[in-house]
Amino acid sequence: MHQASLYSVGASQGSASYPRISRVLKMMTHKPTKWQVLIPLDSSTTEIIVANTAPTVEFCNKGLVEACSKLRIEFVCKTWDSVSISINSVTLAAELEVIK
Numbered sequence: 001m002h003q004a005s006l007y008s009v010g011a012s013q014g015s016a017s018y019p020r021i022s023r024v025l026k027m028m029t030h031k032p033t034k035w036q037v038l039i040p041l042d043s044s045t046t047e048i049i050v051a052n053t054a055p056t057v058e059f060c061n062k063g064l065v066e067a068c069s070k071l072r073i074e075f076v077c078k079t080w081d082s083v084s085i086s087i088n089s090v091t092l093a094a095e096l097e098v099i100k
Contacts, residue, residue, distance in 0.1 A: 040082040
C-alpha cells in the first residue's frame with residue numbers, strides 16, 4: 001500500500017528531507033443533497049409518467065426554468081399510489097404547482 005502525504009518544498013532543493021504539512025479533511029456537504037417529493041396521482045397518469053420518465057423530467061425542468069426557479073428534478077419513479085420525484089433542494093408551494 002502507498003501512503004500519501006503533503007510536503008512543502010524548502011529553499012534548498014538538494015535537501016533530502018522536507019518539512020511535513022498536515023492537512024485536515026473537511027466534509028463539503030453539510031446537508032442532504034437530494035430531497036424527495038411524493039405526488040399522489042391516479043394509476044393511469046402514474047403509468048404514463050413512469051413510461052415516459054426522461055421527457056417528463058425534461059418538461060418539468062423547462063417549466064421550472066421558465067418560472068425562474070433554481071429547483072431541478074433529478075429523476076422520477078413510481079411508488080405504490082403516487083410518483084416519487086427526486087429534487088436538488090427544498091421545494092416551495094409555487095414550484096410544486098409548476099411540477100404538478
